[in-house]
Amino acid sequence: MRAVLAIVRKDLLIEWRTRETVVTTAVLGILLVTVLAVAHDPTPAAAPALVAPVVWAAVVFTGLLGVERGFLLEREQDCLGGLRGAPIDPTALYVAKLLVNVLLLSVTQAVVVPLTGLFLRVDLWHAVPSLVVVLFLGTVGFAAVATLFAFVTVRLRTRQVMLPLLVLPLLMPLLIAAVKATEAVLGPGLGTARDAVGVLVSFDVIFVTAGLLLFPAIIRD
């Protein structure tokens, strides 16, 4: 537990000093939302239907970049080797990276999601609590998979394409459920999307557990 906090503290300190990941991914997220909104050019009546898909497309692509950045940082001057050699439980490293990724992605979303509502002229304000729940559940599942596979790809020459290639198919069920849940939040209310929320929760549980169990096996060598 102390090891987890130490790594989280280290990563957040680096991020606080450079503000690199959050600023770049947030701006990229805004650009993505703009591109998608402009490409669709929706009528005011059609715009609300776009919010859920646009939000999640932005979450996924900014998330992939954010998670990858966090690991490139560790690669410089072989910090990863240092972490691997440190006398800590490897699962602590996974938990710490997962926490940092969830935190940083949430900050990015706090910028991108309200702007999506603004661009697509949808009032998200009344739905904030349930929207936060859905975004949080989706982000945990996303980060659980992406963190595991960022460790897989960080040493590959082809990592820039391999990370999305490996992660996107696995994330598909999460994305379907997240979009459906978000649509419910903006429409009839979260209570009508029990199945989707169920998928989100079970995806989170399955892949956080899988990450904890599989991570030591790939960090060993």
Place this chain on the structure above:
Amino acid sequence: MRGMEWFGALASAALVAVLYVALLVAPEAVGEGAVQRILYIHAPSAFAAYGCIFVAAGASAVYLWKRSPAADRLAASAAEVGVLMCTFVLVTGSIWGRARWNAWWTPDPRLTLMLILWAIYVSYVLLRAFGGDDEEIAPYAAVVAIAGVLAIPAIRVSSRLMRGIHPSVIAPRDGGTGLADPYMRLALWGGAVAMLLVAAWLVTVRTRLERVEREVRAVRRAADAAEGVV
């Protein structure tokens, strides 16, 4: 003939026998037309695809636990054959869909499930192809194979959130009528056995090829290293 050739001959013979029953013996389903007979390859390919994927994940788990190179070779081969079988399912389904639904593709739960599974194991094959050294990439590939199987329940449930029109033939509880004629059932279940045999045979051949390929690469690396010394 050696064991592997016998195995191949048996699998091929089973496939031919099933095609005979499926195309010539089994009666045409009422109102479905001849294109319905593609079911006898389509559904068995899906069984074989699941078989391969579970073998790949199981062998990967054994590899992560015991670090046995044989388990890794089996996993790599089974995943590859699994992709092939998923491709059969998608292609035969697409042909049938064009005839029956007038569309090559539709966002249906079962179609989506198979497409996602296909994509997961394609990414596995790509990771092995472009990842680098076999020994270095093996544990990472194993994680992908296991994660793919873990995702199956979530994919099943989440894809059901979408609208569906896929017919339900095998399980009557999902509203399927089942296959009326015993020869239809023979074609279907015989087809499942035949496709599993074919898949098992391909995996055995592929595993042997993988072993030889790795030996060649190891020899080549050793030769390169020796050259460097001189």
